[in-house]
Amino acid sequence: MDTVFILIWFVVIIIAAFIEINTMDLTSVWFSIGALLAFILAILGQPIGVQVVAFVLVSVILLFSVRPIAKNYFRTNLVNTNADRLVGRVAICTKEIRPGEKGEVKIDGQYWSAITSGDDSVLVEERVEILAIEGVKLIVVKL
Helix, strand or coil, X not given: CCHHHHHHHHHHHHHHHHXXXXXXXXXXXXXXXXXXXXXXXXXXXXXXXXXXXXXXXXXXXXXXXXXXXXXXXXXXXXXXXXXXXXXXXXXXXXXCECCCCCEEEEECCEEEEEEECCCCCECCCCEEEEEEEECCEEEEEEC
C-alpha cells in the first residue's frame, strides 16, 4: 500500500470539497467524489494508473451527466415575475427622466420608475426602449 497516493487523494477530496462549499456551483463536488473512489482504490493497493483513470472517468461522467440534473433540482432562488418580458419593448415617458435621475414610464397600463442609460433627457410623452430591469426600475434609452 503506497501511502503517498492515499494522502494525495485525501488532499484532493478535501480541496475539492472546500472549493464546492465556497462556490456552491455543483462543479467541484464531482471531483471530490472521483477522488474518493481513487482514494479507496489506493487503499486497496491498485496501481496509480487505475486510480487516475477512475478519478478522471467518474469525475467527468458525473460532471456532465448529474450536474445539470442537480442544478435544476436545487434551483430555488428563481421567482418568475414575467417582468423579463418588458425588455426590448417600447414604453411612454410619463415623468421626465434626466441623466442620473429617476423618472417614470408607462407600459401595459403600469407605471415604472425608470432611469436613462444615455446622456439625453427623456421628455414626457417621448418613447423609450426598455434595455434592462434593475430591481424595481427600468433602464431605458430614448428612441
